[in-house]
Amino acid sequence: QVVLMESGGGSVQAGRPLRLSCASYGLNRGTYCMGWFRRAPGKEREEVATIWSDGVVKHYVDSVKDRLFISLDQNLMSVHLDIYSLTPEDTAKYYCAAGPAGTDGACPSFDYWGQGTQVSVTS
Numbered sequence: 800q801v802v803l804m805e806s807g808g809g810s811v812q813a814g815r816p817l818r819l820s821c822a823s824y825g826l827n828r829g830t831y832c833m834g835w836f837r838r839a840p841g842k843e844r845e846e847v848a849t850i851w852s853d854g855v856v857k858h859y860v861d862s863v864k865d866r867l868f869i870s871l872d873q874n875l876m877s878v879h880l881d882i883y884s885l886t887p888e889d890t891a892k893y894y895c896a897a898g899p900a901g902t903d904g905a906c907p908s909f910d911y912w913g914q915g916t917q918v919s920v921t922s
Contacts, residue, residue, distance in 0.1 A: 801825040801911040803895045808916030811885055819880040821895030821913060826876050828852075832898050832906035833871060833878040837891035837918075847893070848880055849906045856904040863889070885920045892917050 807819040819835065834849035848869040849858045859867050868881040882889060893916050896909035 801897065803897060803911055803913035805893065805895045805913045805916040808893060808918045810919045810921060813886055813920050813922045815885055816881060816883045817885055817918060819882070819893055819895075819916060819918070821878045821880075823876045823878075823897060823911075826897055826911070828876070830900040832900045832909070833876075834896050834906060834909060835869065835878070835880045836894045836896060836909075837889075838894070838915075839888070839891040842891075844894070850878060851900050851904065851906075858904070858906075882918075885918075887920045887922050890918060890920045 802824040804822045805819060811817050831852045832849055835847040836844050837847050838844040847860050848867050850869045850871050854871040854873055857869055866883045870879045895913040897911045898906060898909040901907040
């Protein structure tokens with residue numbers, strides 16, 4: 800059984816940075832993807848950032864890529880998301896996900912999901 804547990808959310812003042820972390824349990828070593836998604840109030844869930852198990856191949860959503868950094872602790876199989884210069888538009892529930900890696904840097908599916916952590920940005 801795979802379990803993903805997010806941490807690091809909370810209420811943050813606009814302009815500040817935030818680090819979200821996701822610990823995984825039961826995830827098979829090998830080639831996999833981990834990623835962060837978010838769902839803002841009244842909006843659909845969107846992919847924010849993904850990373851391959853090599854820790855090198857990364858993808859970011861265009862709208863916020865200049866303020867994001869995703870990293871992977873390969874030994875612990877945990878993933879972190881650093882968000883810089885938070886804005887109220889970053890307010891959302893953030894979810895960690897994992898799944899098999901495809902080819903050419905793709906992450907074709909995310910089969911495992913965490914419960915999410917709420918991030919609220921105040922102006």
